[in-house]
Amino acid sequence: xxxxxxxxxxxxxxxxxxxxxxxxxxxxxxxxxxxxxxxxxxxxxxxxxxxxxxxxxxxxxxxxxxxxxxxxxxxxxxxxxxxxxxxxxxxxxxxxxxxxxxxxxxxxxxxxxxxxxxxxxxxxxxxxxxxxxxxxxxxxxxxxxxxxxxxxxxxxxxxxxxxxxxxxxxxxxxxxxxxxxxxxxxxxxxxxxxxxxxxxxxxxxxxxxxxxxxxxxxxxxxxxxxxxxxxxxxxxxxxxxxxxxxxxxxxxxxxxxxxxxxxxxxxxxxxxxxxxxxxxxxxxxxxxxxxxxxxxxxxxxxxx
Numbered sequence: 001x002x003x004x005x006x007x008x009x010x011x012x013x014x015x016x017x018x019x020x021x022x023x024x025x026x027x028x029x030x031x032x033x034x035x036x037x038x039x040x041x042x043x044x045x046x047x048x049x050x051x052x053x054x055x056x057x058x059x060x061x062x063x064x065x066x067x068x069x070x071x072x073x074x075x076x077x078x079x080x081x082x083x084x085x086x087x088x089x090x091x092x093x094x095x096x097x098x099x100x101x102x103x104x105x106x107x108x109x110x111x112x113x114x115x116x117x118x119x120x121x122x123x124x125x126x127x128x129x130x131x132x133x134x135x136x137x138x139x140x141x142x143x144x145x146x147x148x149x150x151x152x153x154x155x156x157x158x159x160x161x162x163x164x165x166x167x168x169x170x171x172x173x174x175x176x177x178x179x180x181x182x183x184x185x186x187x188x189x190x191x192x193x194x195x196x197x198x199x200x201x202x203x204x205x206x207x208x209x210x211x212x213x214x215x216x217x218x219x220x221x222x223x224x225x226x227x228x229x230x231x232x233x234x235x236x237x238x239x240x241x242x243x244x245x246x247x248x249x250x251x252x253x254x255x256x257x258x259x260x261x262x263x264x265x266x267x268x269x270x271x272x273x274x275x276x277x278x279x280x281x282x283x284x285x286x287x288x289x290x291x292x293x294x295x296x297x298x299x300x301x302x303x304x
Contacts, residue, residue, distance in 0.1 A: 011076030054098035088134035168296035199239030
């Protein structure tokens with residue numbers, strides 16, 4: 001990579017996409033930002049915005065022929081568990097078929113490195129395949145389809161499995177929702193309390209800007225066909241996450257917890273720990289990410 005080349009970013013106007021565009025532009029790359037609609041913020045960064053719906057197979061092929069990317073970072077897709085229940089077929093179309101449309105088009109650029117970003121919410125394959133929701137099913141099938149397609153057509157495909165990404169920007173994750181709730185409450189507009197399913201549930205949280213740096217290293221050093229976890233390595237309870245937001249609030253806030261049963265921990269170490277190999281480590285403390293989330297919502301969408 002070394003500060004040059006053309007990178008195609010799908011989902012460029014999304015939460016992770018905007019940060020990825022900024023990161024790779026700062027690394028000296030030409031960034032082609034694929035979006036479904038014009039995005040002035042991404043254009044202002046210096047990225048070249050190209051409008052394209054990945055479900056339009058012909059349009060995807062046309063764009064790839066025009067751009068001929070050296071690298072591709074595939075971030076586009078749906079990530080709402082709730083929406084996956086209401087329209088599971090659409091979720092599968094967007095997350096699985098759109099990925100295959102992109103990979104098929106990229107067969108015309110055999111030297112392009114392709115990083116498909118999936119999810120740690122994918123289902124385990126063995127001993128029993130039991131996805132917990134249609135979103136999990138879609139990300140599992142996306143991963144399998146990408147690996148299978150790469151094997152069949154000898155494409156240089158890598159995969160990343162990020163944990164819960166947080167940071168400034170509009171996000172539907174719990175930290176984004178907490179940020180909105182805190183700022184709404186500060187303005188006297190919020191609901192009386194914020195509902196959290198279980199205070200003991202453990203999750204790994206990583207700043208999205210650190211994830212973008214990890215994606216660059218994977219594209220630069222990763223091995224074809226490998227799956228790389230992208231995470232902080234530290235698990236926090238949802239109760240402690242809520243407490244951190246509460247300490248940063250300018251007014252008192254209230255949380256209501258559901259099931260108080262401490263869940264069984266299924267956290268296991270990953271087989272591939274690329275940070276140790278390539279010198280990557282998260283630069284932003286969780287508390288800094290929370291402060292930046294609140295700054296974003298207090299400034300009505302100002303990224304920094």
